Structure formats: C-alpha cells, structure tokens
Amino acid sequence: MTRQQFRRPPTAQEAVLAELRLSIISGELRPGEQVLQDALAERFGVSRVPLREALKILEGEGQVIYRPHRGYFVAELDIDDLREVYRIRDLLESEAVRVAVPQITAEELVALTMALEDVERASASGDLVTMALANRRFHFGLIEAAQMPRLSRLVRVLWDATDVYRSLYYSDGGHREAVNDEHSAVLEAVRAGDADQAEALLRTHRERAVSALERVLPAR
Amino acid sequence: MTRQQFRRPPTAQEAVLAELRLSIISGELRPGEQVLQDALAERFGVSRVPLREALKILEGEGQVIYRPHRGYFVAELDIDDLREVYRIRDLLESEAVRVAVPQITAEELVALTMALEDVERASASGDLVTMALANRRFHFGLIEAAQMPRLSRLVRVLWDATDVYRSLYYSDGGHREAVNDEHSAVLEAVRAGDADQAEALLRTHRERAVSALERVLPAR
C-alpha cells in the first residue's frame, strides 16, 4: 500500500488559489461581493502578493471580475450565463465523446466504472461533496480519453464556473437518482462503442440539469 | 471630428501585458525560452510584481507555462496543438455564426463591410500588421454578433494562441488573395441570411489556413 502523499502546495499562491475556490463554491464569498485583499490575505496568513496572483488565475477563468483600481469582485452568474456555459459545454463535450469513444482503453473503462460506482455510493449516503468529486471523475474520465488537453482544460473551466449551482442540483434526492440512471446508460453506450448514443445521452443529462436549475435561478 | 483619446493603460500590469503579447507574437520571446523576470522588468521599466501578474494572465491563456520555483516559459505549439486549436475554433465559431446570422443588425453589417475593405487595402499594400488587425475586426465582428460573451472570449484566446503562425500564413501573397475572396463570399452569405452557407465557407477558410501551416510547422 503506497503511502498517501501529502501534496502540500509548493507555493503560497497555489494554496491560496485552492482556498479561494473553496470559498467561492461554498458561498462564503458571495457573488458580486468585493474581495477585500487585506482581510483575506490576513485570514489565509499570507501577504497580498500571492493572493493577487491567485486572483489573476480566477480572473482568467471568469470566476472573479477585475476592475483596475477598484479590485476583484466575485462573478455573478445569471440565467443567460448559465445557458451560455451549458451551450458551450454541449459543443465541446460532444466533440470529446465522439473522439473518445472509438479509442477508449480498457484501463480508462475500468476507471469510469469505478467512478460511476463511487457516485452511486456517495449519492445513496447523501455525501454531496464526495459525490461531486466522483461525478467529475466520471465525466472527465471520458472527456480526457479524447486526448485533447486544451479542450479538457476549457471544459474544466466551464464546470468550475457553474460549480456553485451544481451542488444545488444534487441536493435533491430525485435528481441524484436520475443522475445515476443516466450515468449507467452512458457507460453502457461507451462500452458498446456507440458514440452517437453516448453523445445523445450526455446531452439529455446536461439538459435535465439546466432546466432544473433554470427553475431555481433568478431571472436576472 | 472627435479627438483620438489617449488610452494610457491605467495600470502597469496592463501595459506590461500588452508588451508581452507583442514580444511573443513578434518572436522576440521565443517558444520554450524562459522569461527572466529581472531582465524583462528592467526592460519595461517596472518592478517584477506587475510583470508577474501579467504573466499569470498569459498562463491562463496558455501562452506561457508556469513551473513553480522555476519560472515562466514561452509555450511551444506543435502541429498537434495547432490542429486541436483549430478543431475547437471550428466548433465554437460555427456555433457563433449560426446564432449571429439570423440576428445581425444593419450597423454590424456596416462594420463588417468596412473591416473587409480594410483587410483588402492592407493586403494590397502588404501591410501585414494592419491586415491582421482588420482581419480580427472582420471575424470578431461576426462572432460577437452572436451576443455570447463567454464564447467570444474563448475564441479570442484560441486566436491569440496561434497568432504567431497566422502572420506566417499572411506573408504569402497568394494566401492573402484567397483570404479576400473568401471573406467576400462569407459576407455575401451573411447578408443573404444564409447561416449554413456562411458556416461552410468559414470552415473552408480555416481549413485552408491549417493545411498551409501544417506544411510549414515542425512535425514535433
């Protein structure tokens, strides 16, 4: 059994970046709110320099908005943004699946299966954090099988942008059940080498999530 | 006649960012080369802090690679990367055109026409820098008519990633001529409201560029 290695971030900026992501997902930093650098830096126990570098990364991902001499503000996502993100995801993820399915390896299929089971277990026990992680492993396991690193990166950023809302979707037990059924069907199609079917199933999978979220989000 | 307003960058980081982009496009900073912070900061007449923030932006765009405690290195683009970038552009730009054509306004059409003429003039006089700028105005004028800000942003980053090679393509007079014909045909289709035709023409337009570049680029 290999020892679980501590991956202490090699730099403060990376540690701060991870913390910032958590703060945004958890809603501790609320949309629209200004990121007060002095206060946050003190809370993280670092100076403002690494904090600002981490914020620049988040700016590039659209998670925060930068206004010169005014500062950084947590991005607000309205329903139109959500639709746009999902539309772009549709384009990119569909391509990934079409490329991935014909060339997926046995190892990757095993990883996918395990991720799927992890989602089911976490879903049953109501552990939403674990479920979200396993869900990512499932989806990105498939996407990364396309061997298109830039595309994977873009999709990852799009997922991050809507992370806040995804947990909202999972908090409903009915949705969790649907997700599991949909995952199984997708995996089946991938195993059968039916890219078109997998693509279609994943599209439905996403559309379910969007329309559920549209009912919850403010209309702008 | 309104006076040309000075847009002096409000912060050093933005000024440095613009300079860095130029240095990369012009090849002054060569692919794979390490960005030595002290030297560059001195050359730009700023401290390392704003330089580092500008580099973080470029890192997010994939223009430079960051390795902790080692520094920033100018990204290298091989032929597979180029193909991937163009494949993603195809997906995103095709969507943009499909959305844009049915809803484009008269003002936007005028802007497009003017951009097209600017490209032709610059092409004829062999002014490659002006041509590249006008070419962007043409393409992004169309893309932005889709009113999908995130998609526009992603496409812009993809263009930036391959800027180095685009000027290579334009340096050939024959290519420049083909580009002008293709632009005219695209504009015609957009005017006629034929989104499918515009999409197809733009796809060909891109494919010409890729295959020409593939013949020039190192095979890895």
Add this chain to the structure above:
DNA sequence: GAGCCAGGTATTGGATACAATCTCCATCTC
C-alpha cells in the same frame, strides 16, 4: 571514470512599505 555530495550563484517567491487611486461625504457655489 562514474556517481554523489557540498557549497556558491542565479532566480523565483513573498513580506513589507509606500505611492496612486478611488470612494464618500462635507462644504461651497449658484
């Protein structure tokens, strides 16, 4: 001679201090 270790140098990472800018509110002008 190959490989390893130690120490010096170059370079990056981060803390602090100060400068520039914005925001807000009181005051003044008309």
Add this chain to the structure above:
DNA sequence: GAGATGGAGATTGTATCCAATACCTGGCTC
C-alpha cells in the same frame, strides 16, 4: 436645493528587500 469641489480615509498598485528554492560546478569517494 442641485451640482460642483475638495479633502479624509480606505483600498488597490508597485517598488524594494529578504527568504526559499533550484541549478551548476568542483571536489570527493569508491
């Protein structure tokens, strides 16, 4: 009273300085 003006306080932007890390070179061991 509406709008302009000016200044105090808060916040961001940048320069400088020091610490931490990586890289390179020379010497040592076997």
